[in-house]
Amino acid sequence: MVRLVVLIFVVISFLSACSSLPSSELNDPRLAQSSEEQKGSDNELIRLDEGTHHPAVQVLLSQAEEARQQGRNRQALSYLDQARQIQPRNSAIFYRQAWLNYQLGNLSQAQQLLQRAKLYMNTDKILQQRVILLQNNIDARSGL
Amino acid sequence: MTTAKKPTRAVKSSSKKKSPIRKKPRNSKPANSKPNFKKNLWSWFWRLSILIILALGVWLIYLDAQVRSQFDGNKWALPAKVYARPLSLYPGLLLSTKQLQSELKWNDYKAVSHVVSPGTYGRDGSDWIIYRRAFSFADRHEDAVKIRLSFADGRIEQLSIGGQIKGLERIEPQYIGGIFPAHHEDRDLIALQDVPPALVAALVAVEDRGYFDHYGISIRGILRAMKANIAAGRTVQGGSTLTQQLVKNFFLTNERSLRRKIKEAFMALLLELHYSKEEILQAYLNEVYLGQSGRRSINGIALASRFYFAKNVQQLDLSEVALLVGMVKGPSYYNPFRHPQRARERRDLVLGIMAELNIISSAQRMNAQGQDIQVADSKRAGQREYPAFIQLVKKQLQQDYRLQDLQSTGLRIFTTLDPWLQHATEKAVQKHLNYLEKRSGFKQPTFEAAVVVTSVDGAEVRAIVGSRRVRYFGFNRAMDAQRSIGSLAKPAVYLTALASGRYNWSTIVEDKPVSVSGQDGSLWQPKNYDRKDYGPVFLVDAMSKSLNQATARLGMKIGIDQVVNTFQRLGVDKKIPHYPSILLGSVSMSPLQVTQMFQTYASGGFAMQPRSIQALTTNDNQLLTSYAAQGEQVYSPQLIETLRYGLQQVIVQGTGKRLARTFKTTKIAGKTGTSDEQRDAWFAGFDDRHLAVVWVGRDDNKPMPFTGAGGALPIWQDIFLQSGLEPLTPLVDLDWAWVNNQGEVVERECGVRKMPFMPGVLTGRRMSCDESEANSASGSQLNSSEGGGSWFDWLF
Secondary structure, X not given: OHHHHHHHHHHHHHHHHHHOOOHHXXXXXXXXXXXXXXXXXXXXXXXXXXXXXXHHHHHHHHHHHHHHHOXXXXXXXXXXXXXXXXXXXXXXXXXHHHHHHHHOOOHHHHHHHHHHHHHOOOOOHHHHHHHHHHHHHHHHHHOO | OHHHHHHHHHHXXXXXXXXXXXXXXXXXXXXXXXXXXXXXXXXXXXHHHHHHHHHHHHHHHHHHHHHHHHHOOOOOOEXXXXXXXXXXXXXXXXXXXXXXXXXHHHOOOEEOOOOOOOOEEXXXXXXXXXXXXXXXOOOOEEOOEEEEEEEEOOEEEEXXXXXXXXXXXXXXOOEEEEEOOOOOEEEOOOOHHHOOHHHHHHHHHHHOOOOOXXXXXXXXXXXXXXXXXXXXXXXXXXXXXXHHHHHHHHHOOOOOOHHHHHHHXXXXXXXXXXXXXXXXXXXXXXXXXXXXXXXXXXXXXXXXXXXXXXXXXXXXXXXXXXXXXXXXXXXXOOOOOOXXXXXXXXXXXXXXXXXXXXXXXXXXXXXXXXXXOOOOOOOOHHHOOOHHHXXXXXXXXXXXXXXXXXXXXXXXXXXXXXXXHHHHHHHHHHHHHHHHHHHHOOOOOXXXXXXXXXXXXXXXXXXXXXXXXXXXXXXXXHHHOOEEOHHHHHHHHHHHHHHXXXXXXXXXXXXXXXXXXXXXXXXXXXXXXXXXXXXXXXXXXXXXXXXXHHHHHHHHHHOHHHHHHHHXXXXXXXXXXXXXXXXXXXXXXXXXXXXXXXXXXXXXXXXXXXXXXXXXXXXXXXXXXXXXXXXXXXXXXXXXXXXXXXXXXXXXXXXXXXXXXXXXXXXXXXXXXXXXXXXXEEEEEEOOOEEEEEXXXXXXXXXXXXXXXXXXXXXHHHHHHHHOOOOOOOOOOOEEEEEOOOOOEEOHHHOOXXXXXXXXXXXXXXXXXXXXXXXXHHOOHHHHOOOOOOHHHHHO
């Protein structure tokens, strides 16, 4: 009986080891996604550093928000691009790049970046709603 | 002639002796002319003197204006400084200790046992401690900090500063070159108060002891030099003051003439008249020539200190101070990299003078003289340049900035270059070209290569090589060589077919002889590389096996115009001729243009120009411009994902099979290319992080004994072995179904291959195995599955 238990344990351990990803892949920040937080009722993004992000991305989003509040929008965009280079397929970052470009009136740039946000969209409902809202805003301002 | 001169002399001598007689005989012509002549002579003498004085005055005013206009304000044309990307450190980053160590070393960091000063690093158990220097990044200034890093599974597990966990820290970027004016002078400016007093004292003691006493020129100095030179029988000592040396370097040329020497003396006097000793000394310390690094001239003690010792001037020890001062006499002769013994002797001489004049004590002298000459690693990045990359930066900057401003206003340019990848690319090119030549029996360097490596998502140029001579500022093949792209054109043909909606990868195409007549009556009859005919094949196999006949037939069916349009949508910024032969790549492009084309496949359908610049700041760190990834979506991700399946099949079963064996994954997309008669060998491929395009060929355009798979692909492989390969992840999910030999979607049991389809395509019912068998027997479906009929089917 003991042998059977040990055998079952070994088999289960072996199978679980086979099915799980190596820890190095699990920790890959390139694959990590962000999670949005709902602020207010209209789902609009209020601050660039909202939500839960990879620590490096969080730092850069905070710096981007600080720069934006000080009117240094070019630097804010630069921080967002640095964040994108760390997580090149994080739709939350593309969304923020699109959002800031939209705020600055760069509609075609905002549209291009929003396309990328859509391409890498995850299951985050709030982000999905925000992307739709921003798309509607861009369309409205573009006269579509 | 002689007769004419004699009377003159006689008159002259007689007039001196018998002057009273001169006035009497008024009508006597000779006697009368004597006083007039003298008077005239004096008159002319005075007139001439006044003229000379006037001319001298005007000249001095001109010199004065020249001195003041050049010495006031910006004295030097400051070249733009170009930096690589900073090394960002954050939890989860895949970073080998080898890469970290190399990057620190290239950035002049020293390995030490106790990390106590900026610019050093060490280990504490398995942790790394890096004392990052203070640096003004493009976005902000960051002070020096001591960073602790811990690793797990080859990734950064945690980073902290003073026990506090951090999310992101950066190592300052490596200096990788400059955009220089025509004279290629480079310098870092420094204020006199930032220069160690010992260095100033040593300089004055060795070069011009009377500096604080003279007015620009030193008669005593000249006499002393004359005496020494006469005694030695040759020129052993110069009599120029520091001011004269500055004038010579700053305003004049190296011409050895009396005229230049006089001008130098006057300008030195004028300089001393207008400016303080301190101002002149500061200018001297920034102006002085202290060596050469390739085409780059090392000027000023601040840059020289960084160049020779990898230190700020303030960090120099006594031995280094003395060596730097000693080198002023002959930077090339006393170059410590090439002539350490001479440099040591010169340093010891300077230390002796310093002790003699009580600038340092005897104990300090003995201690410093006992030290070996320790210079920075001459191979480190700070002394290396990346010509191909700098040329690209310059070209891209010139879209927004004037060249003159780039060469003179001291801009700081932060780029996308990844030194680790650049290093891997350079090594791979050199190693493999040597191997190819050896294998092909060439004793001389015969082949050339060019490589461009970009990030797949942002098109940032991470590495670029324009020649096997990677430090050579010459023809940049990556940017400027226009070479036939061969089969690298094929993905564009297949993309056009897939985009038409009439084809999918399971469509059957015919690989059989094809003949197209041109307008001039010539016949285009492409053959496969192995001269075989493969008959009916799946579309995906036609591409992965690079079948010329099948591709030519497909291209003629979908239309040349359509394929040309695809090239343009992919971002190829050149005129593509509407000839059938473009289907097989008889179109010339640079590796950079090919990169742009493949970037669209790698990025998921976004056309992006390869970008080398991240940000630009002024000399005093004001952000001028920052660039972000820009890309217009030109194809849907679904279509591009479908194409990428075909490009992966090149690795699974086609001409790129070698990569699957090496990397033990097939999640790589790529395409080999070989032009007519094997004049060009290409490989373009990407993983989840990087796209690399490799070209190998000869400058004389002669054939080579290898294809793209044998010539270019191994270079790609070496680059990715060094950088690490990240298997591709799908952009979107495709639908999958089994197909039979006719490419029809069938039940699994009778399917021969599982194929991907764009979402929404698989709307019909799967054919039963009985129906499939019946169709197979009649062969009736073969032609109808070829994307519909056309005039081309009718022709052949």
